[in-house]
Amino acid sequence: MSQKKDDMSTEVVGLGRRRFLNTAALTGLTLGVAACNDKPETAPAASGPSAAAPAAHASSATHLKPGELDTYYGIWSGGHTGDMRILGLPSGREIHRIPCFVPDALVGWGLTNESKAVMGTKPDGSLRYTVADTHHTHASYKDGNYDGRYAWINDKINSRIARVRLDYFVCDKITELPNVQGFHGIFPDKADPVDPAINYTTRVFCGAEFAIPLPNNGGDINNPEKYRSMFTCVDAESMEVRWQVLIDGNCDLTATSYDGKLAATNQYNIENGVHYEDMMSSERDACLFFNIARIEEAVKAGKFKTVGTSKVPVVDGTRESNKDPKTALVAYVSVPKNPHGVNASPDAKYFICAGKLSPTATVIELSKVLDWFDGKLPELDKAIVAEVEIGLGPLHTAFDGRGNAYTTLFLDSQVVKWNV
Template sequence: MTQDDIKTLDTPPDLGRRKFLNTAALVGLSGAGLSVGLSACNKKESAPAAGAPSAQGEVKGEVGEFGKYEVPPGQLDDYYSFSSGGHSGEVRIYGIPSGRELKRIPVFNMDPLVGWGITNESKAILGTKPNGTPKYTTGDTHHVHQSYTDGVYDGKYMFVNDKIHGRLARIRMDTMECDKITELPNVQGFHGTFTDKRDPVDSKINYTTRVFCGGEFAIPLPNDGRDVNDPTKYKSLFTCVDSNTMEPRWQVLIDGNCDLVASSYDGKLAATNQYNTEMGVHYEDMMAAEMDACLFFNVARIEEAVKAGKVTTIAGSKVPVVDGTRASNKDPKTALTCTVPIPKNPHGVNISPDGKYYACSGKLSPTASVIEHDLVLKWFDGELANPRDAVVAEPEIGLGPLHTGFDNKGNAYTTLFLDSQIVKWNVAEAIKAYKGDKNAKAVVDRIDVHYQPGHGFTSMGETKDSDGKYFISDNKFSKDRFLPVGPLHAETAQLIDISGDKMKLVADHSVYSEPHDSIIVRRDIIKTRQIYNMDEFPLAVKDPKESGVFRNGKKVTVKLTSQAPTYSLREFKLKKGDEVTIILTNHDKVEDLTHGFGIPKYDIQFIVNPQETKSVTFIADKPGVYWCYCTNFCHALHLEMRTRMIVEA
């Protein structure tokens, strides 16, 4: 690559090249009086006919050069990709590099396929109102992160947030099923979350026990109506949840909000990028300051303060709260938090695999800010006068920088929302340039994506074992990339090979709206079980001879087993008005032999996997005959797998 080539790479691209902007995009960048307009054509476009090639959709080169990224029939992918599902409330699993969707894990959503939100077991996890109906029927998953042992995924748990209702869910990785949900007290807009990569080094524990959770929306605390018209009383909370008990350990009262979250590899710091440090409640108030911030939390000091009782509580919660506001943390030697000024409206903070640097990009600035971990610690020790001096690089990389992933060669990859690009830049070169080295060139490469990338992530990039093989760009627009399916388009997860000097776009993977963030995990880390252990289920019907109808007044329990192609009861009788609990245990031991149980007109459907037990409770309020049938194809005589539920008037 010549010096001229590098100069071209460092030059901001021509925004007019993107044809897709004819759907009208206008971005006002306020704060410093800067306004960038992306003008649009007035021409109205219709969707291309199926099969008609589009200019942007044409692939350069022979199909054969992409063959190595395909996974032949019968072979397995090298990686799992775990992705949030956005306002579907679920988590999704894809194989990489194939992009094949492998599973959707219901978490905060109802899912009749598996019976999530229908069975008693899932309702107990989701939470219900006193009348037994779901407490919430919506969810908004954004960020998924796994548990760690010494900086590397350990395959034990995965955690995901619910932004809309302030909940954190834990997913068991051996079954890929949610087993616990916690609602955070006094929090709205729970956006960013991250597991601790390692407990403090002076601890005897070296595995994840903390999950850090950032509250995005500032609200009156307590939010009971008393201070709704006094924005000076609005605050946000940063929460630490114990990953084992799934109960909040502590909360930190802060100014501004929390967007995304990062954790250090030595267990000493957690971080969140902040926009709206002005604490504004209206748009113009949120854009008044020249800078926003990246806020760092000194984990050991916070836990010492909690232990010493230097806490308060907020009405309706017993969780200890410490004061992390700017006014109360001016003395570095006693401060619990450190505020590092960052260009306006940062979206995302990510730490490099070597644990030395955080990348935090203000999306209204064409730069990425690099913050040195050790310098933040020096500020806490009183050895650094100005927190802004912890910023050691600020390369100009392009318009609309959002999220950054890292490879194993010292390079960073940042999504540029406005430029519709991924930019590859070298951290060491960026630091040299910041120090005044005119020969240093931070930007290494650029690649166009289609279009407007939000989150982006590298393979194993959130661990110290980042391998520098793949980058996935989750794009918010996919116009003309796929067959048209109406106004709601699929989104695009574009697979980019980053193993060489030049990035290479190798696949378009369509995804259903609207994922936010993902992680790519080596397949050898994930160890799943293929069947359950019947002894784990207290209600298990262990012997078909235990089947039957057991009445206690108007409360009736029906115990059943399933074993292809029959249920243990050919029929069972109820009376109108009975409160019925059906308990079903799958006695098959064959991997992948799942049975379903559906009751017509009673809105009940769930599945039981091999050796699993589930139960449902309902009121038998409709007299008649109802054929309960297996909903999950299981056997050559699957259609005959039925039992009669007879409800007598």
Template sequence: MSDKQSDKDEKTGLSRRGFLGASALTSAAVAASGLVGGVMTRDSWAAAAKEAQQKIHVAPGELDEYYGFWSGGHQGEVRVLGIPSMRELMRIPVFNVDSATGWGLTNESRHILGDSAKFLNGDCHHPHISMTDGKYDGKYLFINDKANSRVARIRLDIMKCDKITTIPNVQAIHGLRLQKVPYTKYVFCNAEFIIPHPNDGKVFDLEDENSFTLYNAVDAETMEVAFQVIVDGNLDNTDMDYTGRFTAATCYNSEKAFDLGGMMRNERDWVVVFDIPAVEKEIKAGRFITLGDSKVPVVDGRKKDGKDSVVTRYIPVPKNPHGLNTSTDGKYFIANGKLSPTCTMIDIDLLPDLFAGKLKDPRDVVVGEPELGLGPLHTTFDGRGNAYTTLFIDSQVVKWNMEEARRAYKGEKVNYIKQKLDVHYQPGHLHASLCETSEADGKWLVALSKFSKDRFLPTGPLHPENDQLIDISGDVMKLVHDGPTFAEPHDCIMARRDQIKTRKIWDRNDPFFAPTVAMAKKDGIKLEEDNKVIRDGNKVRVYMTSMAPAYGLTEFKVKQGNEVTVVITNMDQIEDVSHGFVMVNHGVSMEISPNQTSSITFIADKPGLHWYYCSWFCHALHMEMVGRMMVEPA
């Protein structure tokens, strides 16, 4: 950074950030928004914010316009917020253990977690909602677990996870996006880290030809891995076009290095583009391999002897790119530079010619490379031709016009940057309302800032992060809300409230608890009627109903060392009358909502009297909703 950039400019008296903000605004925005000399005054900022804040007030009895789904970061969960109020409505446990609902403890949740139930951690990054014809259909939300290489599916009618898949042959599932048209057939996800194959400790050289990572496609309905593609370099973020043919992913480690210096060695890395129908054709023709114990078809998408694979193309872009976003109009893949101050605009309409060999240079599909600022990470869109990019180092969101950036790339003198807005601090992802669909409405933008520093009451060395709500409905972005968040909400997504249809009570035929229903049927139990104890050797199954304010069984007897399974069916039909079950001093806790069946298994290892109680306040006599387990000595 030069001396002129680092401190206040001697001629203008503006800081570098102030200068950039001033020069980035159009004359129309200046005239419309109370700017003096191209810079918003303190009074004009305050007035703009006050006007915008009136839009975010959701009065008692009113509902938010949008559902927001936030990744819970290292907590391993998904959080549900109302937009624009930014009120947290619910937390959906996915890769974590949650004692309130019993997720990770109940038999139903452990059945969904499968073998990965042994992991008590998760690292959620990218939530995305299933689509039909380029619009959210409200059926599913998908989320990745970078920590343990998993992908999960959440049913949005009950807002609970119903499937979790561990991706074979890879480590660290990071970028995740969905097929947009004609419907979400595939969930595409990047495995970030390069590993040897087989990874048996005999080879540790990442530059070996058998060291690589894979691009993965998961069937959205079955949640089975449909196929994998071997790539050169590593993979970071991904997105798909609006035709259903092309996906693209960024690579920041084309060097296949394991150290920081090595990963920054090349001046350019690349975006790898995948031709999905071509991959399917290769598999149908039997031109694939399998790896290790997995039966998933694997297609080789690497360059060999300088020749392209039929399923991929590698487009050089400035070094260490990060985010990869498809513009709402379907025209561009936009790769965000990270270590370059630029974004790279790839014209999707030119990709068929690139795959057909009609273009001599892969860079021929690049039609814009706007210089935006320091540390561009992710880009979102308002549906009006404008893009919004986070600048991590500058702690700003920059608004820029895509077509003007394309004209500037051709040499035309045009100011494509419309505004730079300070956010606090170091923003990563950002998301505009409906921006991943053809219905992008350009109303709200959320900037997810990694640092909060001085924005909130101090909380010791570990600070909350800061989600900021920005009004983008006019010519000028207006910051209207700060919200502290814990353990890195990495990304978020917004859908209109009419696009999400939730159940008020459970359907008794719901597949969520089907395994428990099958067990009861085998025991000859009618879950809606029976309150019985079934003894099967050392295993005891306790079936009971619940209806506020009482359990169907207020006591049962077992022997020390018995494996006890408690199955409870909530017979309340009234919305919001949930019950809980906690066995004191046994690590046992679960939720049973109206019409739901839940079960949990534990060892009765302590002789004596042990109380159980309802943990969800359900009735004026809630405290009296108790029972006791009597454990006889072995």
């Protein structure tokens, strides 16, 4: 490579790491000096609106100067790092990492006796698990809004749920869910279904993505008739498992109504298949709605069973056992195939089910689901008020409080805005 000063054809092939970093630093310094020397009196007069102005404005809106604080702080999952991330908004800066399921030598998590007690150990004192896969995290509510008490996060690999205290930003409890494989969807309730004075989170709902033979002791691995999933309720304070619901197919993500009466999970594999071609053969699957008050009445009345060595009450939420609306614990609302996310609109009226393998979002009216449970709606699918075609691979939906929904499309690699 020529090093002559007048050689303007120098290639950068094989540029070493150190030289690359030095070059980048020098380039940045040069640009910074040039910007500082661009005095107003020497700048050319503007002949019209600058094309770069919108970009500059967008940059200034997200870039914070030293000492400035973000307006909001968001909670993210860390994936295979097994932790929770705190990011500032609008800057997008990572403010903090909260270790939960996986050891973290930086803060001694999984090394100290106190953190080992939270994570769980084997008889020899070593950690029971050292890997995790966090996907979803949600915070506690009061009066329909976040109250800053707790946040919960899932571990999909080992079917665990962790709670983080938001006054200290530290994980204080971890619970392993029995009879579950592939714990994915998670969402806290927002109120009690019966007592209006309890207007805050007391339950956290968890969906098992993978149907497994129950009990999962290896005896029925080749018997598809034994494969089912569990929808689990965890006590928000004690972090003990309150109850589980046996359902058909596989759970995906979960949601809760603002009045506390309903929880929901999108269900795929209504066929109860164990191979991909079976799981995706039907053109429609379901969004399942759980009547929380009825489930807890059934548990209190002793109308449950237990599975394997677990002592957790399990009620029957299969489609065949829940056809009578006046006694049903679960309602199966038909939606297009293999739905992924389900989200509650901020006006508390609708749940939006994203199609994933269907280019649609299904809008379900919650009052009509409750009417079906009360025997006032003859056909459950009448609760569907719209199926909106929005794009390829709908996953998750958020809202702006002005009637608009924003749904991610994983095949189109876009976010689509549409009016509910």
